[in-house]
Amino acid sequence: MAEITCPSGLTGRIRGMKVREERVLADRKLAKSGGQVDELLAACWEEMLDADPYSFADGKVNWGQVLQGDRFFALLQIRILTYGPEYVFAVHCQSASCRARIDWELDLTQLPVRSLTEASRAAVVAGNRFETTLPDAGKRVRFRLMTGEDERRLPQLQRAAPEKLLSSVLAYRVLDVDGVDARDKRRFIEDLTLRDADFLVDEFDRVDCGVDTTLEVECPECFLRQEVELPFDRGFFLPGTQRTARRRERSTSSPA
Numbered sequence: 001m002a003e004i005t006c007p008s009g010l011t012g013r014i015r016g017m018k019v020r021e022e023r024v025l026a027d028r029k030l031a032k033s034g035g036q037v038d039e040l041l042a043a044c045w046e047e048m049l050d051a052d053p054y055s056f057a058d059g060k061v062n063w064g065q066v067l068q069g070d071r072f073f074a075l076l077q078i079r080i081l082t083y084g085p086e087y088v089f090a091v092h093c094q095s096a097s098c099r100a101r102i103d104w105e106l107d108l109t110q111l112p113v114r115s116l117t118e119a120s121r122a123a124v125v126a127g128n129r130f131e132t133t134l135p136d137a138g139k140r141v142r143f144r145l146m147t148g149e150d151e152r153r154l155p156q157l158q159r160a161a162p163e164k165l166l167s168s169v170l171a172y173r174v175l176d177v178d179g180v181d182a183r184d185k186r187r188f189i190e191d192l193t194l195r196d197a198d199f200l201v202d203e204f205d206r207v208d209c210g211v212d213t214t215l216e217v218e219c220p221e222c223f224l225r226q227e228v229e230l231p232f233d234r235g236f237f238l239p240g241t242q243r244t245a246r247r248r249e250r251s252t253s254s255p256a
């Protein structure tokens with residue numbers, strides 16, 4: 001068991017994963033979203049010590065209401081407690097003329113963690129409402145930080161309209177706009193300049209908390225340094241299966 005404090009201040013005791021969690025982990029498409037993550041968090045979160053900035057009615061964490069940054073931080077700590085901080089993964093080189101396999105090893109405790117600022121904490125307590133002014137439109141907008149429930153809903157919306165990823169994120173996260181009727185919100189967002197949209201996405205990040213999962217890796221073939229997102233798949237929670245795959249790959253690629 002270990003005591004952890006999430007980026008928002010939410011504090012509790014967690015345990016490592018047990019064999020009984022295998023049903024959750026058996027899902028090959030285990031992603032940052034989805035009910036499996038909630039199940040895993042609920043199973044391994046043993047005791048809540050400090051709910052602040054959340055207010056959970058019965059002393060139990062409602063993971064659907066927890067900020068995305070806290071959820072991922074807690075998952076990361078559960079992973080570290082279970083297997084240790086070493087994470088080995090492979091990605092392919094982004095250079096179209098190379099595409100070599102890049103094997104990378106990472107100490108998960110070294111990922112930068114950003115705490116929720118006092119100002120953001122107050123906005124979360126006051127109902128997860130943040131405010132900013134768009135530079136081009138000159139209007140004040142209110143928006144929200146992503147929670148567990150949003151993690152499930154937003155990808156569904158995006159799958160429904162994959163050609164409108166940006167506008168669905170903005171429409172989903174913007175709560176209201178000064179002087180714009182709720183019915184006209186979507187149209188207002190479609191009419192935003194891309195500079196305003198970019199500004200808004202930056203604002204979402206600026207006031208949020210969480211773990212920075214963007215890494216820089218270097219290709220062993222062409223030496224291109226490139227940014228990748230921390231792979232968060234089955235190998236993250238079952239590193240043994242990756243070990244087996246690596247061993248198999250080595251034995252088939254080596255001359256007999």
Ligand SMILES: [Zn+2]
Pocket residue numbers: 093094095098099100219220221222223224
């Ligand atoms: Zn390369």
